[in-house]
Amino acid sequence: MNHNGSKEKFSSTLAVFFATLGSALGLGNIWKFPYVTGENGGAAFIIVYLLFILLMGIPVMLGEFFIGRHTNCNAIGAFNKLKNGRHFKFIGWLGFITAFFILFFYSAVGGWVLSYFFKALKGDFASLGSLPVEEATTLASSIFNETMGHSFYPMMWQFIMIAIVAIILMAGIKKGIEKVTKTLMPVLLVLILICVIRALSLPKAMEGINFLLYPDFSKLTTDSIVNAMGLAFFKLSLALGVMITYSSYFSKDTNLVGTSFKVAFSDVLISMLAGLAIFPVVFQFGLAPSEGPGLLFQSIPLAFASLPFGNVLLSVFFLLTGIAATTAMISLLEVPVSILSQEFHLNRKSSVIICSAIVITVGVITVHPESIFGGTTIFGLSFFDFFDYVTAKLIMPFCGILISIFIGYFVPRKDFINEITNEGTLLKNNTLSPIICFSLKFIAPILISLILITSLGLI
Numbered sequence: 001m002n003h004n005g006s007k008e009k010f011s012s013t014l015a016v017f018f019a020t021l022g023s024a025l026g027l028g029n030i031w032k033f034p035y036v037t038g039e040n041g042g043a044a045f046i047i048v049y050l051l052f053i054l055l056m057g058i059p060v061m062l063g064e065f066f067i068g069r070h071t072n073c074n075a076i077g078a079f080n081k082l083k084n085g086r087h088f089k090f091i092g093w094l095g096f097i098t099a100f101f102i103l104f105f106y107s108a109v110g111g112w113v114l115s116y117f118f119k120a121l122k123g124d125f126a127s128l129g130s131l132p133v134e135e136a137t138t139l140a141s142s143i144f145n146e147t148m149g150h151s152f153y154p155m156m157w158q159f160i161m162i163a164i165v166a167i168i169l170m171a172g173i174k175k176g177i178e179k180v181t182k183t184l185m186p187v188l189l190v191l192i193l194i195c196v197i198r199a200l201s202l203p204k205a206m207e208g209i210n211f212l213l214y215p216d217f218s219k220l221t222t223d224s225i226v227n228a229m230g231l232a233f234f235k236l237s238l239a240l241g242v243m244i245t246y247s248s249y250f251s252k253d254t255n256l257v258g259t260s261f262k263v264a265f266s267d268v269l270i271s272m273l274a275g276l277a278i279f280p281v282v283f284q285f286g287l288a289p290s291e292g293p294g295l296l297f298q299s300i301p302l303a304f305a306s307l308p309f310g311n312v313l314l315s316v317f318f319l320l321t322g323i324a325a326t327t328a329m330i331s332l333l334e335v336p337v338s339i340l341s342q343e344f345h346l347n348r349k350s351s352v353i354i355c356s357a358i359v360i361t362v363g364v365i366t367v368h369p370e371s372i373f374g375g376t377t378i379f380g381l382s383f384f385d386f387f388d389y390v391t392a393k394l395i396m397p398f399c400g401i402l403i404s405i406f407i408g409y410f411v412p413r414k415d416f417i418n419e420i421t422n423e424g425t426l427l428k429n430n431t432l433s434p435i436i437c438f439s440l441k442f443i444a445p446i447l448i449s450l451i452l453i454t455s456l457g458l459i
């Protein structure tokens with residue numbers, strides 16, 4: 001086995017920030033976070049979520065940054081290089097598999113987003129705006145069913161989406177991941193701001209804002225807490241090797257603590273902006289808030305199309321969603337790609353081809369729309385819900401516990417602190433490092449275990 005690790009690095013702090021944020025931003029910000037927030041008590045839920053980020057998200061992210069940058073290696077090779085790491089190497093393997101699991105359904109949705117972007121550009125949703133709500137709703141569903149009911153088109157779009165990501169990854173770290181995320185992240189921000197401004201200028205904007213932000217502590221249930229944890233893992237792309245892989249491309253002077261805070265908070269902010277872009281419009285047209293594919297492919301076209309220049313706005317919206325999905329997929333595919341190229345001596349191009357071929361064969365063939373909206377089920381869940389549940393609510397928290405335990409108990413504390421403070425040059429006389437270590441030792445593993453056990457119904 002080859003443990004030479006990665007030679008290419010991101011070229012600046014900004015590149016590190018945009019690439020890492022690119023991984024965090026994704027469909028989760030658009031169809032999940034805003035809705036889950038609205039349903040679970042608005043600002044009250046955000047407080048819980050932020051607590052999770054501070055107590056668990058940022059420490060686990062820093063644990064991964066330590067593993068990746070210290071060893072300069074992919075998610076599996078990294079554990080070989082660390083003291084006591086060999087026993088934890090299976091975390092890397094779990095990450096390898098989970099990245100594929102997520103890619104199977106994520107790429108399908110990415111494909112539909114792409115197809116909806118072109119539909120919006122062509123003006124296919126224009127007629128929705130002029131019909132009475134009921135007829136428009138039927139039409140919106142029939143556009144969706146027509147596009148997705150056909151097995152060829154969704155497969156073709158999914159294929160295109162995977163091909164785009166593969167081409168970017170073939171170009172490498174600097175010319176591929178860095179260049180693309182550095183260009184696309186600012187574009188995404190501008191596009192989302194356009195949508196927010198339009199949405200907030202609607203007469204019923206307040207209803208949407210209330211849904212998203214009004215603090216209602218009575219809505220905080222055990223379920224909300226489980227949701228907040230799953231969301232924190234999924235949103236911050238934690239515990240499946242993405243952050244280990246990316247941080248192996250960080251240079252020795254990257255500020256790890258600063259990056260983790262900046263990425264986590266920018267991600268929450270973008271989710272809030274997405275909510276402000278979506279819910280005022282949804283409420284304006286008397287639609288019920290929802291999440292997932294129903295929100296993205298039915299309610300949103302329906303609501304946005306009713307606005308003047310609705311098609312333009314819809315194109316902007318699907319473009320920004322497509323960008324978010326692409327940069328998240330780049331980071332997901334990079335996990336197995338870096339493993340194949342570093343551990344199995346394959347060149348980058350062949351690794352990208354093999355990994356995308358796996359996503360295409362398994363993902364494109366299994367994740368049909370009917371399996372997402374019903375049809376084939378595993379343990380009573382559609383394929384889509386199954387992959388979503390198994391990854392965000394089981395494997396990611398489980399690996400999160402293992403990473404915290406590994407860093408908290410098996411890695412020499414001095415090595416960890418030296419790495420996150422850049423050999424003591426950052427955070428001088430800091431109180432933060434002991435807090436992070438305490439969290440990795442006690443808070444994160446206990447908290448995640450308790451929630452995992454509760455969500456499995458074991459207590």
Ligand code: PHE
Pocket residue numbers: 023024025026027028029102234235236237238240242328329331332
């Ligand atoms: N963070 C991404 C999102 O919110 C999804 C993702 C999960 C990306 C895990 C990479 C790894 O959509």
